Amino acid sequence: MTNLSHLRRDFPILRREVEGHPVIFLDSAASAQKPIPVLDAMDRFYRSQYANVHRGAYRLSQEATELYEDARRRVARFINAGSPDEIIFTKGTTTALNGLSSSWGYDHLEAGDRIVLSMMEHHANVVPWQLVAKRTGAELVYVPLTTGYDIDLDALRSTIDSRVKIVSLTGMSNVLGTIPPMQQISDIVRAQSEAVLIVDGAQLVPHVEVDVQTLGADFLAFSAHKMLGPTGIGVLWGKPELLEEMEPWEGGGEMISTVDLYESTWAPVPQKFEAGTPPIAEAIGLAAAVHYLEEIGMNAIRSHDLDLTEYALHRLGEVPDLVQYGPTDIKSRGGVVSFTLGDVHPHDIATILDSRGISVRAGHHCAKPLMADLGVTATARASFHVYNGRDDVDALIExxxxxxxxxxxxxx
Amino acid sequence: MALDELYREVILDHYRNPRNRQPLGAPGAHADGHNPLCGDEISLDILVVDDTVTEVSIVGRGCSISQSSASMMSEAIKGKTRAEIAELTGRFKAMMDIDTEGDAGLDPDRPGSVLGDLEALQGVRKFPVRIKCANLAWTTLEEALGEAK
Structure with a gap:
């Protein structure tokens, strides 16, 4: 068992009180809190290093550019990308997935083609595909879940064929905590189609060591704000040959090579995909968050999450009328627990917990198709990160x- | 915050035993209410005869506040004229409004004398994120009354 709750002192917000109770933050799956090194890195940048990147021939801009590109290198190492050029900074996972759907999707889909999703996708990995399906005449196909709340691999096998051009799946469900076996899924997709495999890593990357060389994906999207970093920045990783081929989804400054009146040529990857002034301070904050996570060690974080989840499932199991939604096999899930409690509506649960300073999420968690599949309209959800401990779970149970x-x- | 001020017995009773769920006897005016943030849903049908709401049918799903408010509203508006309902709605919304220090005209010495059971919802005001839940049925009612014109 790994207990990291001593790290709490690094998170100033957790010293705050709500309703006379210390903040007990159990909503990291929505957005995680920020440690001092992240806050300091961004503050330092704005106070003493700030300038735009990639243009000024002056010292400040040169320093800002170095910090921004250092952040790219750090993120590349964090997920073991082949090169920093494979790291595209976006506004977040949502922007990355929308970029993929409107560029790669639009250019590669024709009427009759198929896009395969699972029943447990976040709306950010559903709606962009609906948009491109409408524009191209492609069809969405949802792979069902097993009774164990994981992607049904037999159903996947019978779904994947040459009509499938895109498979886009969550790396870890924001509702169920399920971590699908991506390598196995990738093998099925490769064996039966030419489709690209996209992984929505918004929940996975902040909690589990991800190595894009073995993940089995062609593209991976994730957000800084769920990994203790700032809002407003995320990452799209892609295989270099696919990024080369893909058209930009936004035009503007920074992303061009030449601009004529009627035509332009693009800057090389990754600048091709980073139109306009990028989120510079946010990239620096993300790099600090990655450094913070690396110092703790992703394996220690995983083991901490597993310990807390196991403890939470055990304690929740003692509460009468409580129904849990998620895999029973602890190894195939992350630090997210969703539940209902008799006829106490999740919003009422959240209000009652809030009066004790406890923050949980209640509702459909931006996963309405999954809610319908589970036969509920809402669940309450507690989710963990490094600053949580068993005492937080005990407070939840009370x-x-x-x-x-x-x-x-x-x-x- | 006093949770027992929020979760009054009468609220839980209306939540668990919502009134006026039966369909209308004749076709009336319909409106759907929906709070996308939390997923509360209300489906309301009313029959308006000579300016009076003679029948109400209301079903929905959601939290105890949205559903009890809907149930209590259905009882409060039955048999009332549009003018009476407008006054009731005004008072209810005033009771829910954090900015108008309770000029819903409630009489603290005679609880329930002005808005009946609905007064039990006044605790919601101390929980600002839940005010939308309490108001959902009333906003839906305004839409249905508009339909009935």
């Missing part, structure tokens, strides 16, 4: 008992 008592659920 709050749930109060919810039961306020709603007059009988002890059973």
């Amino acid at each position: 709050g749930l008992h109060e919810a039961r008592s306020l709603f007059g659920l009988s002890e059973g």
